[in-house]
Amino acid sequence: MTETPRSRARHRRRKTAVAIGVPLALTAAGTMAYGTDTGLFGAGAQRTASAAAPAWATATADGFASVNSLGQNGTYGGRDGKTVTVKTLADLEKYATAAEPYVIVVAATINMNPVGKEIKVKSDKTIVGAGTSGQIVGGGFFLGTGVHNVIIRNLTIRDSYQGIWNDKDHDFDAIQMDGAHHVWIDHNDLRHMADGLIDIRKDSTNVTVSWNKLSDNNKTFGIGWTENLVTDITIHHNWFRETEQRNPSTDNAAHAHLYNNFLEDAAGTTIKSSYGNYSRGRTRMVLENSYFQGMRNPVTKDSTASIVQKGNTFVGTSGRNESGGTAFDPKSYYSYSLDKTADVPSLLKSGVGPRTSIGTTATTSAAAATTLTVAKDGSGQYRTVQAAVNAVPANNPSRVVISVKPGTYRELVKVPSNKPHVTIQGTGGSRKDTVIVYNNAAGTPKPDGSGNYGTGGSATVAVQADDFQARNLTISNDFDEAANQSLSGHQAVALRTAADKVFLDGVIVTGDQDTLLLDTAAKDKLGRVYMTNSYVVGNVDFIFGRATAVIDRSIITLKKRWNGTSAGYITAPSTVANRKGFLIANSTVNGDVSAGSFYLGRPWHAGGDAALDPQTTVRNTNLSAAIKSTPWTDMSGFSWKDDRFAEYKNTGPGAGSASSDRPHLTDAQATGQEVADWLGGWTPTAS
Structure with missing residues (x-):
């Protein structure tokens, strides 16, 4: 497939050039982390009372989005409102723009019309995909001045790309915010948009971006567009894969805490990284236990910004890898724990993006599940798995879990x-x-x-x-x-x-x-x-x-x-x-x-x-x-x-x-x- 030639683009406001190197080959994954949280989505239910809401509907953010400020105590989205399930653009826009709080479960692929449309989300909303079925195609979400307490979770947002790699005419972002605060962006798959996957602009603050996959994009994740030193942001456990620039580019952030991220420039593809994590303006950045694979200019800073690096790993990278200045202690704002840097690639490859457990609601049949235990040593109800299967009643109406030691x-x-x-x-x-x-x-x-x-x-x-x-x-x-060479078959x-x-x-x-x-x-x-x-x-x-x-x-x-x-x-x-x-x-x-x-x-x-x-x-x-x-x-x-x-x-x-x-x-x-x-x-x- 012939790809359109791609020219390097620069940050919108400043024109600091970066050097270009040659990334090395991607190391194939050899291990995977096991485990996903799980639940069940009741497709027929359109509204449920928040009093009976599952854990994902009442989840709260970590990082800077959890810090009390600007009259908002942490970030919990629409947990105090009703839960609604939407499958159409009209319904999604109706509830996302409503004045009252909602937990909005997206249970279908929704195509934006026109392409590039960004729904103007109001405060106190959780917008969450139902398992892996919630997809937004050809557009995204916009959070304007003063909008706060918003969670965007477990969605695939993709494909507003208009065929021009360095596109200056189509500002079609997946998630954009101008002057918003207390926002949590978590477990999404964001890719192939005409402009940014995430744009956090104009004094937006108290933002946490976690467990997302960001891929196949040019101007990927920009932070700033302000002369003020206001933004507090946490970026952790995100997989940046095949993204050219702004991974992220952080301009005039008061506190930028980046940890356990995986930045990967795969060999043999047409997308080449210009730079990785970029600290600019008066940004104070702490960068911890992140893994950089094949990236050009993996960590860069301008003369007025600070970066403090701790425990990062660089494999096959080239060009600028910088640190300097003083930053801050994230633990003076919130608690967190670091995963080992060596574990980051496998952990994120299996853990980022939409989860089958999020946005799904347990049913009475799940609650009625029966457990049968199997152990070879006789400590269970049965010694063989087949014996436990035999014990399951014919035409059983609900889940039977055969738990095997x-x-x-x-x-x-x-x-x-x-x-x-x-x-x-x-x-x-x-x-x-x-x-x-x-x-x-x-x-x-x-x-x-x-x-x-x-x-x-x-x-x-x-x-x-x-x-x-x-x-x-x-x-x-x-x-x-x-x-058994003599055996046929x-x-x-x-x-x-x-x-x-x-x-x-x-x-x-x-x-x-x-x-x-x-x-x-x-x-x-x-x-x-x-x-x-x-x-x-x-x-x-x-x-x-x-x-x-x-x-x-x-x-x-x-x-x-x-x-x-x-x-x-x-x-x-x-x-x-x-x-x-x-x-x-x-x-x-x-x-x-x-x-x-x-x-x-x-x-x-x-x-x-x-x-x-x-x-x-x-x-x-x-x-x-x-x-x-x-x-x-x-x-x-x-x-x-x-x-x-x-x-x-x-x-x-x-x-x-x-x-x-x-x-x-x-x-x-x-x-x-x-x-x-x-x-x-x-x-x-x-x-």
Whole structure:
């Protein structure tokens, strides 16, 4: 895909130039932090009393937004008002501009009309996305003079970009404030806007910006546009990725506290950083335990500003890295704790942006959940996972959590279709502590002499029940190919799902060939799967099937075959026509295999069915050098070019430019291939 040449832009007010260096390659993620908070969104409820509000509806800010000043005691948004759910622009604007307090839950993708529209938010508002489904496209929010006590949380705000990189004609921001105070911007995904992702201007103060992903933008995050020394701001745990300038640029801030942020300039892309954290004017900045990867001019200051650096890490950076002057002690204003700098990249990659738990409301079925305990040593109710599954009553109306103590459980587990709402959850400190493993392969004879298991029947864990969840555990098939060369059929499935609304959170699914079978109950049945914060390990067609499945914020690890060779295929979708297939998003592909040895996928026309229309989209994902430069290939006489295979804004040494052998989505096409489009109104949440 041809990119428009991008010229360097400068801060609006001053014209201090910065030197240009060469960033080094991005280091592929090798670890992930486990854990997300969870909840359940009741889509039918339009209003609920604030007295029964969940924790996210009454959450309060940390940092400078928590400090009492200007007659406002901290930042708590609309918690004292009613909670409303909106799915249209008209309703969002109605409640955001109302005089009274509201908690406004955005439960759909809302397109701004006209493009660039910024809703003028009034005081005492919480605007929060419902899980990952709240998206604002083509515009954003404006907070004017005196507006205060506003929370903007858990939203994706994107795509007002008008095709001009250094755009001086379209001031289309995601979030802009002029003279506002006590504002908390938290857990948002902000990207691809015509101007700033965040603009904090004209004496705005008592602002905290936390746990956001800011990406694919030029003038990203500006603070100042004032001669006064007023602004107090905290910026922590934000991931700046592929942003050219203002990361942030901080002008005349009285107190700017930046900590545990990750600034990343990925190699091999058209977006090159001009500078990272910039302290200008009379700004006093404290910069702590942040991680800079590949950035040009990672930390800069002008002669009148101050920067005190503590505990920061710089990898592959170049150009200016400055400090000097005196600043302040943030702990004299509020308490906070620092994460280790080395942990910041993995912590933020798995932790920033919208959470499935925020903006969702627990239901009575969740409250009625039953817990069954499993322990190999007899300290639980059951010694095997299957025994606990067997104890779940047929057609159970509410959630049953099977809580599995650490250990290795060598057994086959089947969750039949008449046992919905089952969660299998490890209780260890790591997903590696609880392991369900077996070693059947497609060619393994059944004990009763009735034939072989076949590919689908080889699964260690087989899920046929809707609304299934697995959390914090490992599911493995350890079939030994080297020792079974005489066996016909080496496909060995670790996990097979053949159900709808399957949520896999914080799991490892590992094997060799055909590791993860994402299926449906029947060809005419929908089977949606959402996997996040997880690992999938394998080598040949190891993510395959006809489900509508998302692998989000996860790590796909490639492994060598039984004989030590490097060759394989990540996906083999067998999607039914007019359905969505596989979406790999916001993830990392890595592994100790040879460069150029793996395909992203090939079309599986199961049973030779020409009516199928296999689909894999890989987007916003870091690809290791193992990926071939022509990443798609044919299968069993079917050409991948007759089906649906595409990429969008992937990075890393395995990424490549668009060609007839490597199709890329356009920006317009990518708008319709987001995670929410795959899930079709389902918000995956623990319940």
